[in-house]
Amino acid sequence: MNKTNINWEIKPQSSLFDLKLKSTWEYRDLLWLLVRRDFVSFYKQTILGPLWFFVQPVLTTIMFTFVFGKLARISTDGLPQPLFYMAGITAWNYFADCLTKTSTVFKDNAGIFGKVYFPRLIMPLSIVVSNLVRFGVQFLLFIVYMAYYYWVVGASFAPTMYILLFPILLLLMAAMGLGAGMIISAMTTKYRDLAFLVTFGVQLLMYATTVVYPLSTAKAEYKWIIEANPMTAIIETMRYGFLGKGSFSWTSLGYSSGITFLLLVFGVIIFNKVEKNFVDTV
Amino acid sequence: MSNIAIKAENLSKAYQLGEIGTGTISRDLERWWAKMRGKEDPFLRIGETNDHSSKGTSNVVWSLKDINFEIEQGDAVGIIGRNGAGKSTLLKVLSRVTSPTTGTISGKGRIASLLEVGTGFHPELTGRENIFLNGAILGMRKKEITRKFDEIVDFAGVERFIDTPVKRYSSGMYVRLAFAVAAHLESEILIVDEVLAVGDAEFQKKCLGKMNDVSKGEGRTVLFVSHNIVSIKSLCDKGILLENGKVKYLGEINQTIDSYQNTFPSNQEAIFKEISDIDKSVGFSFLKIEIVSTGLEGSFPIDEFIEIKIQAYQNIKIDSLNINIFFNSPDGTNIFVTVTDLLYLNEAGIMEFSCHIPPNILNDNLYVLDIMAVRGGVTVIEHIKDAICIQGVESLRTGVWRDKFPGQIKPKFKWLTKKLN
Numbered sequence: 001m002n003k004t005n006i007n008w009e010i011k012p013q014s015s016l017f018d019l020k021l022k023s024t025w026e027y028r029d030l031l032w033l034l035v036r037r038d039f040v041s042f043y044k045q046t047i048l049g050p051l052w053f054f055v056q057p058v059l060t061t062i063m064f065t066f067v068f069g070k071l072a073r074i075s076t077d078g079l080p081q082p083l084f085y086m087a088g089i090t091a092w093n094y095f096a097d098c099l100t101k102t103s104t105v106f107k108d109n110a111g112i113f114g115k116v117y118f119p120r121l122i123m124p125l126s127i128v129v130s131n132l133v134r135f136g137v138q139f140l141l142f143i144v145y146m147a148y149y150y151w152v153v154g155a156s157f158a159p160t161m162y163i164l165l166f167p168i169l170l171l172l173m174a175a176m177g178l179g180a181g182m183i184i185s186a187m188t189t190k191y192r193d194l195a196f197l198v199t200f201g202v203q204l205l206m207y208a209t210t211v212v213y214p215l216s217t218a219k220a221e222y223k224w225i226i227e228a229n230p231m232t233a234i235i236e237t238m239r240y241g242f243l244g245k246g247s248f249s250w251t252s253l254g255y256s257s258g259i260t261f262l263l264l265v266f267g268v269i270i271f272n273k274v275e276k277n278f279v280d281t282v
Numbered sequence: 283m284s285n286i287a288i289k290a291e292n293l294s295k296a297y298q299l300g301e302i303g304t305g306t307i308s309r310d311l312e313r314w315w316a317k318m319r320g321k322e323d324p325f326l327r328i329g330e331t332n333d334h335s336s337k338g339t340s341n342v343v344w345s346l347k348d349i350n351f352e353i354e355q356g357d358a359v360g361i362i363g364r365n366g367a368g369k370s371t372l373l374k375v376l377s378r379v380t381s382p383t384t385g386t387i388s389g390k391g392r393i394a395s396l397l398e399v400g401t402g403f404h405p406e407l408t409g410r411e412n413i414f415l416n417g418a419i420l421g422m423r424k425k426e427i428t429r430k431f432d433e434i435v436d437f438a439g440v441e442r443f444i445d446t447p448v449k450r451y452s453s454g455m456y457v458r459l460a461f462a463v464a465a466h467l468e469s470e471i472l473i474v475d476e477v478l479a480v481g482d483a484e485f486q487k488k489c490l491g492k493m494n495d496v497s498k499g500e501g502r503t504v505l506f507v508s509h510n511i512v513s514i515k516s517l518c519d520k521g522i523l524l525e526n527g528k529v530k531y532l533g534e535i536n537q538t539i540d541s542y543q544n545t546f547p548s549n550q551e552a553i554f555k556e557i558s559d560i561d562k563s564v565g566f567s568f569l570k571i572e573i574v575s576t577g578l579e580g581s582f583p584i585d586e587f588i589e590i591k592i593q594a595y596q597n598i599k600i601d602s603l604n605i606n607i608f609f610n611s612p613d614g615t616n617i618f619v620t621v622t623d624l625l626y627l628n629e630a631g632i633m634e635f636s637c638h639i640p641p642n643i644l645n646d647n648l649y650v651l652d653i654m655a656v657r658g659g660v661t662v663i664e665h666i667k668d669a670i671c672i673q674g675v676e677s678l679r680t681g682v683w684r685d686k687f688p689g690q691i692k693p694k695f696k697w698l699t700k701k702l703n
Contacts (some may be wrong), residue, residue, distance in 0.1 A: 007389075007390050007391070008388065008389060008390075008393075009386055009387070009388040009389075010375065010376070010378060010381065010382065010386060010387040010388070011381070011382070011386045012381055012382050012383055012384055012385070012386075027418070027421070029418050029422075029423055029424040030415075030418035030419060032424075033414055033415045033418045033424075034415070036411075037404050037407060037411070040406070040407060040411070041404055041406040041407065044406045044447075045406070111401070112401055112402050112419065113379070114374075114379060115379065115397045115398045115401040116377070116379070116395065116397070116401050116419055116420060117377050117378035117379055117395070118419060118421060276380070276381040277380055277381055279374070279379055279380045280297060280298075280380055
């Protein structure tokens with residue numbers, strides 16, 4: 001056969017670095033339709049509909065304020081407690097949702113993956129974008145809280161210019177959740193145990209991140225552990241940007257970015273490798 | 283040769299049998315170690331064919347083994363073979379759902395594969411939303427779907443329900459909509475697994491018609507897997523016969539089907555088959571089955587009487603016994619059952635049950651017969667699967683139609699013709 005007449009080839013192994021980004025781009029319409037599906041199916045046949053997006057962060061904030069603020073009296077760097085917790089929860093939830101949903105992507109979509117081919121990367125990407133919708137709603141709530149405390153309660157906090165880093169923070173959280181999630185998802189196709197680890201692992205990880213306490217209160221001997229967690233710098237930067245309190249340094253943000261990049265690249269590579277034969281093992 | 287649509291070279295696919303979950307870490311490490319030293323994968327070394335019935339020594343089985351074929355553009359190719367011959371695996375590899383273990387497939391043009399109807403349909407979404415979602419999953423761009431939207435809805439016949447969630451659809455509507463989306467995909471190659479088994483006869487006809495248009499009218503390449511020999515015959519012009527993961531025959535569809543039918547365990551001379559010896563400890567057992575006809579070597583003329591004699595031994599008193607003969611097609615689909623009246627057997631001994639099949643009932647097909655003894659209408663005492671195979675042959679044909687008549691049976695009915703004015 002004339003080489004020029006072939007426009008596709010199915011081979012046992014393609015290069016590890018063939019990430020199929022081009023064909024993924026060709027399926028971008030599918031990405032939007034999947035996001036739409038997730039959004040629409042989430043609130044169909046519910047009474048509160050999209051309002052459910054608010055319920056979780058509001059209740060969690062109330063709970064944290066009560067337990068960590070009122071009972072345990074953990075410092076909030078002088079910020080109004082609900083505001084402090086909400087900033088952390090909103091950001092953390094986005095990362096956690098991306099991670100947990102992505103980590104089960106093969107298992108959840110085994111039916112579709114077993115019957116139709118499309119660039120598999122679309123699925124985790126659609127999860128990250130779907131969660132962005134949810135994050136957007138929760139973020140809006142956070143802004144409303146901020147406005148309320150600023151003008152009505154008159155709390156003293158001032159956003160800094162680092163607020164401009166917000167899009168980058170969002171990107172970092174998405175990429176980190178995606179990367180780590182894909183690594184786990186690839187491994188769970190063979191070793192199911194990991195799936196159990198993820199659910200409570202994410203919960204535990206939250207306490208190793210500065211969601212319910214500020215980095216400034218961490219004792220020096222543990223501080224490095226908390227700082228080694230790449231999510232810490234992101235949440236601290238977010239608080240520093242929006243509320244003016246927290247610890248920000250370019251070094252720690254740079255460290256987080258580096259880790260995120262590694263996770264993402266490694267995640268995409270391992271995901272692409274597993275994707276080809278997972279139908280036989282899952 | 284520039285008009286080749288698909289070319290498979292030395293295509294093989296191995297599956298691992300048994301537990302995949304436990305013990306694989308050590309196996310993975312072993313495999314990795316072998317790879318590092320540049321050695322062959324230790325778990326793929328033993329080449330075994332995909333024979334499901336015999337238990338092999340290694341736990342790697344080759345579902346496809348050294349498959350080579352070329353399919354030209356515009357061909358409609360039927361892939362046939364018994365269960366487990368590798369048909370589905372081949373389609374999966376072609377659709378890229380799973381990758382081959384060795385070998386390559388190369389080709390030209392976009393592939394649309396329909397291994398299942400309605401993949402990715404979300405029950406909560408409306409028909410309209412699902413058309414877009416499903417279309418996109420199958421690889422269509424949004425504007426392409428918008429362009430074909432009316433055509434799809436029209437083909438499926440669901441205009442009134444297009445804004446209703448598909449979970450409220452009848453199963454027929456659901457399947458129609460799903461097939462319609464896939465059928466309107468603009469692809470050069472269409473791969474269809476046995477999806478037409480669902481839906482009513484009229485819709486099946488519509489689907490086959492559409493696939494016919496696709497292959498003959500639009501010059502696209504169609505690969506079709508079905509157990510339904512008749513639809514394969516009407517749709518395809520080429521055939522690939524798979525047996526135990528290998529290509530057994532490749533060529534014109536009629537020859538392919540012929541060699542397929544020869545793969546059945548034919549007891550060509552055994553028009554008479556011993557089933558078991560007399561065992562007095564067993565209450566009831568079939569002894570033998572015999573076909574009495576003028577045909578030769580397991581065949582019978584379809585326009586003559588045949589007699590099926592079944593002998594059985596019984597040493598208990600059986601009230602209300604039925605003897606059943608199941609007429610099945612080679613793929614195992616039951617065509618009809620014939621059953622005795624209720625029998626009351628009081629004495630022990632060898633019994634003979636004889637069944638007369640009148641002429642002009644069966645077609646010139648291969649039939650696989652099961653025999654079954656049932657007590658009291660519900661309790662199966664004995665069931666002999668695939669007891670005997672018989673091949674109908676047509677000796678005399680009147681009229682001008684020279685090809686095979688479709689259908690599993692070919693009864694002769696009375697026809698009257700009269701002039702009304």
